[in-house]
Structure formats: structure tokens, C-alpha cells
Amino acid sequence: MSELRIKKLMIANYRSFKERVVFNFPNNDYLKPISIIGYNNSGKTNMLNAILYSIGYKYTTKETFTINDFYNRQIDNVPNIGILLESSIENKFDGRQANLNGYQQLEIQIDGIEIEGAKFKSLDPTGQHENWQSFGALKYYNVFYINFHNIKEEIKTKKTSWGNLSTFLAKHIHKLVETDSILVDKKVEFDRQTKEATENVLRDSLLQSFIEKIRFNYSTNLRNNDCHVEFGLPNYEDIFLQMLFKIGLNGNSENLIPIEQFGDGFISMFVMAVIQAIAETNTEDKCIFLFEEPESFLHENHQEYFYKMVLCPLANKGHQVIYTTHSDKMIDIFDTKSIIRLEFDENEKRTVCKYNNTEEEPNFENIVQINNFNSYIKSIEPNLNKILFSRKVILVEGPNDLLCYTHAFEKTIYEITGDYNFSKAYLNFRNISILPHHGKATALYLLKLCKHFGLDYFLINDLDMEIDIIEELNNFGEITELQESDLYLLDEFENRNSTSKGIITTNFNLLKSAGIEKIHFNIPKLEGVIGYESNDKNSLNIWNRLQEIEVFGIDFLPESLTSFLELDSITEIADL
Known part of the structure; x- marks a missing residue:
């Protein structure tokens, strides 16, 4: 029985990767597929290519790498790729042994101007001695790579x-x-x-x-x-x-059609069946399956089907399954050991790993308890894709807040650029999502998810109080300290009622969870700040009121929010 498993991956100076990034993979007793997620151009394909080269699936020669593979196309930024593998020891046909236990380390020789040579050096698990048994060893193990972008080529x-x-x-x-x-x-x-x-x-x-x-x-x-x-x-x-391979539709075995004549979605389903067949016939070997965006050409229902009926069963059989994806239907948000999240740092112009934790087991049970199921369905599940695949997220309280802030952003950006379409698409351009959390309790759950995955966030809420107590609230370190204070106990020299105490407690929890630079409170409510006097929540009337506002002030658009939106960079973009 052959067995091969990736334990660790190291990348530096390779394409979008700059500083050395180390990725850890769960032990072989972890029976879940591993997803590599991130928005477009965050470095997912670069990471997968690094795996393919380092395990020897893609052969490395002097011509393999060019200056385009060097970070920032600078010859001094020599790519550094290394991988730690765990394998069984297999007998070769010539009586020798195949052994991939240990490190595979990329070595590129340059003369200061061009590449002179490139190869992977094999070392034992200590990293001290060369592993000569790795030469030609990969053929004795099972590694399957499928790029679903080129699904017709794969068959x-x-x-x-x-x-x-x-x-x-x-x-x-x-x-x-x-x-x-x-x-x-x-x-x-x-x-x-x-x-x-x-x-x-x-x-x-x-x-x-x-x-x-x-x-x-x-x-x-x-x-x-x-x-x-x-x-x-x-x-x-x-x-x-x-x-x-020929297909007879509806049981017709006479008029067969070559599989390559079908559409990409149909072929994807066929490839799905091939993968299942490989797994069912490899009952003893432990393989590595590497997939590039398997959701390509599949609708949401089939994406989820592929995850549950192909990826999960593969991993459950002991195979290591690693894949890139843009689909929230193909991840397990409640078992985040299985998630590696990448981002592209716009300031430093490099790929960074925002989440890769194979040790911690986060407790998200409170999100899916039956008494919180309504909040989960309304706020968490529909917004999962935006949370995981955005660069930044703005959390607002409800639908009318979403309406008002989307309009305010577009109006502000249009005044700077004079470009109507760009003002509509600016948040998309910056990969910033704005979404309603439908309640302060749910906002805490969303904040927890954002912080867990290293996602930059900004929270907007109603204070639900007439006076600004934000700075005063922020001065308290612990909830017990707050609950012993006059601010909590008294309301204009009278005992504060339980409803008012609950509002203060909730605002304190939001403030401390988000951080004072990452939160804005509308005082007392959104409607009051925009000058809408009714409390009827009528979206049409609120929209009409928005059309009357010429300038949105800092009580609605604080500097911390405009900075979060990176509005200072819009002029440069407009000039381009």
C-alpha cells in the first residue's frame, strides 16, 4: 500500500509570494478536504503550482522557471519553494526503494543576469542528509491533478x-x-x-x-x-x-456520442464519476488529489453535491484532498482546520496567508443552535461568500442602512470622479462587500467570523440612545467595571431601567469586539442622522429623503469609514 501526504509547504519570492510563507496541513487522521480560498488574484493558483512542482508532478528543469516566476520580476528575488512530505517506502521494479519522506527544496542557480539551472533537492526528515531514494520515486505513488478550467483537456x-x-x-x-x-x-x-x-x-x-x-x-x-x-x-x-469514452443518453446504447462533444458542465459531471471510480478502485493506496476550482461550470446545487459526494468521501477514505475554490458551497465553515485563506496585500503587493490553523478548533456551535437558527439563516449563511471571498466587509444594521450607505458611497465617489459607472462599481473594484447583519447579536457572530479569518471589517450600528456615550463606554475595560458605574446604573440621577441597561451592554460588547477605530454609531438612529423624522422604516420614503441630501456629514460618514473605503486613492484612479 503506497501512501503520500503533504505536511508543510514553504513559498518565498515565487510570483505573488514575497516573504517566506509557511502553510501547515492537518495530520493523516484528519479526514476532511482542504480548501484554499481567496478572491481573484490572491495567489491560489500560485500556491497550487508550488505544490505541483515541489512534489515532482510538474518536472523541473532549467527552462521551467523564467523571470516571470521571480517576485516582481527581479533576478535577485530567487524563488524558494520547499515541501515536507510523509510517505510509505515502496519497492521499485529494479529492487531498489522509493522514498519521499522528508523535504523537497527548490534550488535555482543564477549568474546575476539569467537562470543557469533549476532542480529540487531531496533531504531526509531532519533536513540534514540528502535522500537519494527520492529519484524517480513519484511514479510509485498516486497523485491526481485536475484543472477544471480546462475540463475538456482533462478527458x-x-x-x-x-x-x-x-x-x-x-x-x-x-x-x-x-x-x-x-x-x-x-x-x-x-x-x-x-x-x-x-x-x-x-x-x-x-x-x-x-x-x-x-x-x-x-x-x-x-x-x-x-x-x-x-x-x-x-x-x-x-x-x-x-x-x-462515448455516452448513450437515456439508456440508448446504439447512438453513442463522444464525451468531448458535450458541454463543460456535462463533462465536469463525467470527471466527477471518474474521480469516484479512481477512489473506489484505490482501496489500499492513500493518494493525493489536487483540484483547481472544481466548481467551474457547476451550478450551486451541483457544487454542494460535488463537495459532499466526491471531495468529502475521498478525504474520508484517507486520501489527501487539496483544492482551490471561490464557492462557499464547497467549504465547511464549522471546521476551519480545512480552510487556508489567502489575500493579496495591496500595500506591500504580495500574497499573505490570512488563515491557516491546523491546531485550534474554533467553537461556532452558538451560531447554529436551534434557538439562533433564524439569525443564522438571515445573516450568516447568505453572506458567507462575501465574508470569505472579500478583501474588506462593511457590516450595517439592516436593509435601510444598506440602502443609505450604498447611496452615500456612490454619491461621494461620483462627486470625486464624475464617473457614474465607476461610482456604482467602486466597492466591487476594491473587493469591499457591504451587508446587513439584521441585529446586534448577529453582528457579534459576524465579527467573530471576520476576525477568525483575518478579514478587515467595519461595523455600523444605531446607538439607540440620545446622547453620545461612545468615548465614555470605551474607557471601561471590562463589563463588570461598566456595570458598577453611574453611566450604567443612573439615567439623569434616576435608576436606569433594564431596557436601557441592555442597550448599553450590547453597545459595549460591540464596541469592545470591533474596536473603536472599526465601528461607527449613528446617534440615536440612522433615521435621525439623515433627517428622516418618521419611524415607519419605509424604504421608499427614506430613498426620497436621501435624494434631498447634498452632503453627508461626518456624523454619517466618519473619517474612519472613508479611510476604510480608501477614498483618498480615488483621485489617482480617476486620473488613470
Whole structure:
């Protein structure tokens, strides 16, 4: 039984990666697929490529890397990729042993101007001694890589013009043909029968005469060198790579259609079945499966189906499953050991790891308790994608807050740029999401998620009090200290009622959870700040009131919020 598993990955100066980033992967007793998430251009594909090179799936030579692979395209930023593997020890065909236990470390030689050489050096688990058993070892383990962006390419089984096998399906079929004793035993008889059948079909035919003329002319062209020309089937091992998968729809076995003629979604479902079949036939081996955005071409329901019926069962069988994704349907938010979250730091212009924790087991049970299920369905579940795949998140209290702040942002940006479409798309351009939390209790849950995944956030809430007590609240360190104070106990020299105490407590919890620079309170409420005197929550009337406002003041758009929105950079963008 062969077994191969990634324990640790190190990347520096490779494409979008600058400073050394170390990724840890859970132990082999962790039976969940590992998702690499992040918004567009955050570095997910670069990370997956680093894995493919370091385990030897993609071969490394002097020509493998170019200046484009060096961070910031500077020759001094030499890519540094290393991986720590854990493997079984396998017997090679020549009696030697294959062993990938230890480190694979990229070594690139440069002369100061160009690349002179590149290779991966293998070291034992201590990192002190070279591991000579790693040479040519990968073929004795099972690694499957599928790029779902090129799904039609992934089902091709023919060799390339260089005689190589480029897809996971071709490699797996070739391995089955090579190692299956039943197929090997039938080779001689198959060759005899096919040769005999071909000769019988061609005998006395125009095609045979045509082939004979080719042979005669070819021999003449070779200066009468007597040569044999045969027109027949490929070699036994290659025949299976020339075959096609054909599909009969609705049980029709007569009119079959090659699988490559179908659409990308249909082919994705076929590849799904291939992956399942590989897992079902590899009952002893522990494989590595690497997938690039498997949700491509799948609708949400099938994305979730793929996660639950393919990825999770693969991992549950002991295989290591690592994949990149943009879909919240293909992650487990309540088991975040399975999540690696990347971001691209806009200031330092490099990929950073915002979340990768294989030790801590966060407790999100309070989010999904049945008594909080309403809050979860309204605020957490619909916004999961925005939380995980945005660069920043603005949390507002409700639908009318969303309406008002979206309008205020667009109006402010339009006044700077004069570009209507850009003002509408600015938040998308900056990858900033704005979403309602529908309640202060739920806001605390959302804040917890944002902080857990290292997501930058800003919280906007109603204070629900007539006087500004924010600075005073912030001066208290603990809730017990607050509850012993006059601010909490008294309201204009009278005992404060329980409702008012509850409001103060909630605001204190929000303030301390978010941090004073990351929160804004509308005093007393949103409606009062924008000058809407009614409390009817009528969105149309509020919208009409917004049209009357020429300038939004700092009581509505504080400097901390405009800074969070990076409005100071808009002029530079507009000039471009």
C-alpha cells in the first residue's frame, strides 16, 4: 500500500509570494478536504503550482522557471519553494526503494543576469542528509491533478507530440494497463488476433494496394533500402489511450456520442464519476488529489453535491484532498482546520496567508443552535461568500442602512470622479462587500467570523440612545467595571431601567469586539442622522429623503469609514 501526504509547504519570492510563507496541513487522521480560498488574484493558483512542482508532478528543469516566476520580476528575488512530505517506502521494479519522506527544496542557480539551472533537492526528515531514494520515486505513488478550467483537456487520453501523457485520466489508464496482470497476460493473444484481423480486412483491397505503393516509393527514396511498411493498430499499451469514452443518453446504447462533444458542465459531471471510480478502485493506496476550482461550470446545487459526494468521501477514505475554490458551497465553515485563506496585500503587493490553523478548533456551535437558527439563516449563511471571498466587509444594521450607505458611497465617489459607472462599481473594484447583519447579536457572530479569518471589517450600528456615550463606554475595560458605574446604573440621577441597561451592554460588547477605530454609531438612529423624522422604516420614503441630501456629514460618514473605503486613492484612479 503506497501512501503520500503533504505536511508543510514553504513559498518565498515565487510570483505573488514575497516573504517566506509557511502553510501547515492537518495530520493523516484528519479526514476532511482542504480548501484554499481567496478572491481573484490572491495567489491560489500560485500556491497550487508550488505544490505541483515541489512534489515532482510538474518536472523541473532549467527552462521551467523564467523571470516571470521571480517576485516582481527581479533576478535577485530567487524563488524558494520547499515541501515536507510523509510517505510509505515502496519497492521499485529494479529492487531498489522509493522514498519521499522528508523535504523537497527548490534550488535555482543564477549568474546575476539569467537562470543557469533549476532542480529540487531531496533531504531526509531532519533536513540534514540528502535522500537519494527520492529519484524517480513519484511514479510509485498516486497523485491526481485536475484543472477544471480546462475540463475538456482533462478527458483527453492521447499522448502529446512529445510522447508524454498530460492528463490525470491518461496517466491512470496507462498505469492500469501497465500493472493489471490480466491485461498483461492478454497482450500476446491480442496482438496476434488484431494482426490477423487487420490482414484479413486489407487483403486484396485498394487500401492494401495503396500501402504497397507507399512502401515501394519510400524504399526508392531511401536509395532502394528494403524496408517494411505496415498500416495497423497502435501498440498494445497505446490502444487504450486511443479509445474514446462515448455516452448513450437515456439508456440508448446504439447512438453513442463522444464525451468531448458535450458541454463543460456535462463533462465536469463525467470527471466527477471518474474521480469516484479512481477512489473506489484505490482501496489500499492513500493518494493525493489536487483540484483547481472544481466548481467551474457547476451550478450551486451541483457544487454542494460535488463537495459532499466526491471531495468529502475521498478525504474520508484517507486520501489527501487539496483544492482551490471561490464557492462557499464547497467549504465547511464549522471546521476551519480545512480552510487556508489567502489575500493579496495591496500595500506591500504580495500574497499573505490570512488563515491557516491546523491546531485550534474554533467553537461556532452558538451560531447554529436551534434557538439562533433564524439569525443564522438571515445573516450568516447568505453572506458567507462575501465574508470569505472579500478583501474588506462593511457590516450595517439592516436593509435601510444598506440602502443609505450604498447611496452615500456612490454619491461621494461620483462627486470625486464624475464617473457614474465607476461610482456604482467602486466597492466591487476594491473587493469591499457591504451587508446587513439584521441585529446586534448577529453582528457579534459576524465579527467573530471576520476576525477568525483575518478579514478587515467595519461595523455600523444605531446607538439607540440620545446622547453620545461612545468615548465614555470605551474607557471601561471590562463589563463588570461598566456595570458598577453611574453611566450604567443612573439615567439623569434616576435608576436606569433594564431596557436601557441592555442597550448599553450590547453597545459595549460591540464596541469592545470591533474596536473603536472599526465601528461607527449613528446617534440615536440612522433615521435621525439623515433627517428622516418618521419611524415607519419605509424604504421608499427614506430613498426620497436621501435624494434631498447634498452632503453627508461626518456624523454619517466618519473619517474612519472613508479611510476604510480608501477614498483618498480615488483621485489617482480617476486620473488613470
